[in-house]
Amino acid sequence: MNALDRLIILLSKLPGIGKKSAGRIAYHILDTDSALAKNLAAELSGLHQAIRRCGVCGGFTETDPCSVCSDSGRDHSIICIVERAQDMRIIEESREFHGVFHVLGGLIAPLEGVGPGDLSIGKLIDRLHGDNSDRHIKEIILALNPTVEGDTTALYLQKLLKDFHVDVTRLASGMPVGGDIEYIDRLTLSRSFRGRVKV
Amino acid sequence: MNALDRLIILLSKLPGIGKKSAGRIAYHILDTDSALAKNLAAELSGLHQAIRRCGVCGGFTETDPCSVCSDSGRDHSIICIVERAQDMRIIEESREFHGVFHVLGGLIAPLEGVGPGDLSIGKLIDRLHGDNSDRHIKEIILALNPTVEGDTTALYLQKLLKDFHVDVTRLASGMPVGGDIEYIDRLTLSRSFRGRVKV
Numbered sequence: 001m002n003a004l005d006r007l008i009i010l011l012s013k014l015p016g017i018g019k020k021s022a023g024r025i026a027y028h029i030l031d032t033d034s035a036l037a038k039n040l041a042a043e044l045s046g047l048h049q050a051i052r053r054c055g056v057c058g059g060f061t062e063t064d065p066c067s068v069c070s071d072s073g074r075d076h077s078i079i080c081i082v083e084r085a086q087d088m089r090i091i092e093e094s095r096e097f098h099g100v101f102h103v104l105g106g107l108i109a110p111l112e113g114v115g116p117g118d119l120s121i122g123k124l125i126d127r128l129h130g131d132n133s134d135r136h137i138k139e140i141i142l143a144l145n146p147t148v149e150g151d152t153t154a155l156y157l158q159k160l161l162k163d164f165h166v167d168v169t170r171l172a173s174g175m176p177v178g179g180d181i182e183y184i185d186r187l188t189l190s191r192s193f194r195g196r197v198k199v
Numbered sequence: 200m201n202a203l204d205r206l207i208i209l210l211s212k213l214p215g216i217g218k219k220s221a222g223r224i225a226y227h228i229l230d231t232d233s234a235l236a237k238n239l240a241a242e243l244s245g246l247h248q249a250i251r252r253c254g255v256c257g258g259f260t261e262t263d264p265c266s267v268c269s270d271s272g273r274d275h276s277i278i279c280i281v282e283r284a285q286d287m288r289i290i291e292e293s294r295e296f297h298g299v300f301h302v303l304g305g306l307i308a309p310l311e312g313v314g315p316g317d318l319s320i321g322k323l324i325d326r327l328h329g330d331n332s333d334r335h336i337k338e339i340i341l342a343l344n345p346t347v348e349g350d351t352t353a354l355y356l357q358k359l360l361k362d363f364h365v366d367v368t369r370l371a372s373g374m375p376v377g378g379d380i381e382y383i384d385r386l387t388l389s390r391s392f393r394g395r396v397k398v
Binding site for chain 1: 203209213214215220223224227228238244245247250261284285288
């Protein structure tokens with residue numbers, strides 16, 4: 001197997017990249033001058049050294065604590081709970097939220113053998129107890145996907161957090177902006193009705 | 200900008216990968232153990248050294264001439280002309296063709312300033328003149344996309360090759376297998392009618 005075939009096989013292991021796309025990408029890299037390949041190689045080989053988990057929120061970062069957790073300009077009394085570190089990036093890009101984060105590292109999924117003990121819940125409780133900088137937490141926003149696993153995890157956290165004097169909220173679920181009632185599934189429509197707001 | 204952001208920007212330069220996909224891929228690489236990143240880095244950094252153009256057909260190869268051109272078991276009297284080296288791979292994977300190839304390196308596109316002089320046509324004529332191993336060429340198959348540029352290039356080559364005693368053929372154009380007449384565009388349907396075959 002030659003170098004090109006080996007690269008195509010490696011590329012096709014990446015999420016969302018099939019064999020055809022991997023081929024297209026490999027030929028593109030080969031057709032382009034070698035700078036792109038060299039730059040990609042350099043970034044990839046240094047990636048795991050450069051990036052670690054933030055000790056506070058669990059997000060990926062170069063510095064520990066991360067830029068969000070160490071930013072005194074942000075509202076440390078609101079914690080947004082996300083499933084994965086990449087969800088944090090997407091929320092950050094929306095510029096909608098100015099509090100801090102907590103990465104669970106997964107969702108409760110009994111069928112896949114993932115229980116509460118596998119998630120970063122102990123650390124969240126520590127944060128609520130004020131073991132570190134986040135002393136007066138007022139609100140916990142559950143930014144979990146509206147799926148069975150997301151709902152289960154939200155319900156679990158909701159019960160767990162009942163004893164703390166903290167508001168627990170969850171992102172609204174309903175019709176996406178620009179969506180069409182004709183093409184919305186029954187469950188989403190049902191949630192839109194239940195979560196309807198007064199105008 | 201941190202290492203993760205830099206990787207995402209580089210990844211989003213690859214064909215078919217937008218900003219969201221680049222993010223997904225970068226987080227996947229980070230979540231996976233570092234072996235995938237290291238292997239990808241190694242392949243990418245060595246790629247341009249390992250892979251060159253075949254001096255005969257113009258395809259990408261580790262050895263010159265490439266494994267197809269140097270294979271005496273193949274029919275060297277039939278040359279399949281393709282636009283890009285990756286088209287060669289796709290035809291090879293179909294196992295439909297047992298001759299040899301010639302990579303044009305593009306298609307005639309006057310609006311983009313690409314003329315016949317920019318393509319590897321001189322080398323093709325050399326091959327027809329028997330300057331190298333392909334002495335008795337009987338057939339030239341034009342495996343060019345059925346687009347305006349592909350049609351223009353096919354017409355140009357057809358005229359150019361008239362003086363050589365060689366059959367010039369072109370891949371059939373028409374309805375794709377599994378296609379539905381209802382959803383076929385007018386031009387394809389028109390080609391299917393013109394190219395209809397007796398059953």
